[in-house]
Amino acid sequence: MRFCPEESFIPEKCTGCGTCFHVCPTGAVTISGGSLPDFEDSVCIGCGHCGVYCPENAFGLKPLEHEGIPGPEGFRRLLENRRSVRCFSDRIPSEEEIRELLSILDQCPTGRNAQGLLVVTARGEGASNRFSGPVVRLARMLRRTGLLQLAGALTGMRRVFARLAGGEDLVFRDAPVVIFFFVPGRNPTGRTDGVIAATTVMYHAVSMGLGTFWNGVAERLYPLFPSWHLAGTSGMRLTAVLCAGYPGREPFGMFPGRDYRIRFEGTEKRGGGSSC
Structure with missing residues (x-):
């Protein structure tokens, strides 16, 4: 859903601090004359930043819950326990479990708050056979x-x-669940929104005891096979394919880590080992 500041605003709670003006990414909030903000609907993208950052909760939002947020070590442990799963057990996730897996999508950011994601799921025995x-x-x-x-x-x-x-399914690996992530063809940020959504679902799967793997081969083959094309996706762009299910085998070792580089642009090394 899109947040409407005009409908949610509670004037008697506002102290005129100007926080909403400063955090609005599109300049839809103005404060002129009096101390109360004005909201320009034609510019507002409904992102909700004005309400989220209001110190007086003048928009009537549910307070944030900070308990249970993992620290850096706990979050890293979650990432370390994620491995691509290509051997699935015979246990098929229920429809309720898939809904829970995908429920995290309501927290996924989208460019300009476009919220145009479409997720299509094939589930059940032989789901990948098609x-x-x-x-x-x-x-x-x-x-x-x-x-x-x-x-x-x-x-x-x-x-x-x-x-x-020879007939072996080396593309979908007999996955009991196949998830397709679509964005509108003219999405303001291209395929990025779908990639973020698939990544979020992938890590949520780890917390639920499910395994996934990114099916880049299926994403690239999708335009070539008309029989794959899913109803209701006209005008949409496929951005990611996840195969999911309960792992048929458990990993025992930790991957040693991948190479990467970090560069701090514009920093200057100074005497004494300090930098700015």
């Missing part, structure tokens, strides 16, 4: 023409392509 079948048939057709063998030789994936043509 999508893996066409891939297997294509692989077998390419094998008959010799193109699959050539592609395998050029990419070094001869064995993988052979398993695929």
Whole structure:
């Protein structure tokens, strides 16, 4: 939902501190003449910052709950326990569990508060068969023409392509749940909103004891298979595909960590080891 400051504002609680004016990202709040703010609906994007940061709660929002927020160590532990899961158990998450998994989406940020996310879920025994079948048939057709063998030789994936043509689901991994994340075709921030949403769901899955893996192959193949196209997604752009379910195997080791670089632009090293 979009926040409407005009409808929520409680004038008698306002002290005229100007916080709402300073935190508004679009300049929709003005304070002129009197001490009470004015809200310009044509500019407001409904992000709710004016209400969230109001020290007097002059917009009647539910107070934040700070208990239970993990510290840096607890949050890092959550990330360390996330591993891509490609072996799923026979236990199929219930519809209620999937709804709980996706309920975190109401906390996902979107560019200019566009809120245009569409999430489509395929769930149940053989949920991925609809999508893996066409891939297997294509692989077998390419094998008959010799193109699959050539592609395998050029990419070094001869064995993988052979398993695929043999009927093994190496794209969706027989996942009991497949989640597609769409954004409007003209989304102001491109595919970023969908990637943020999928990432949030991925980590929420860890907290629920579920496993996921990012299916970049399916995302790229989606335009090529008309049978994959999902109802109600016309004009939408697929941004991410997550496969999910209960892990069939548990990890025992911790990944050693990935390489990255940090650069502080514009800092100047000074004597005594200090920097600014």
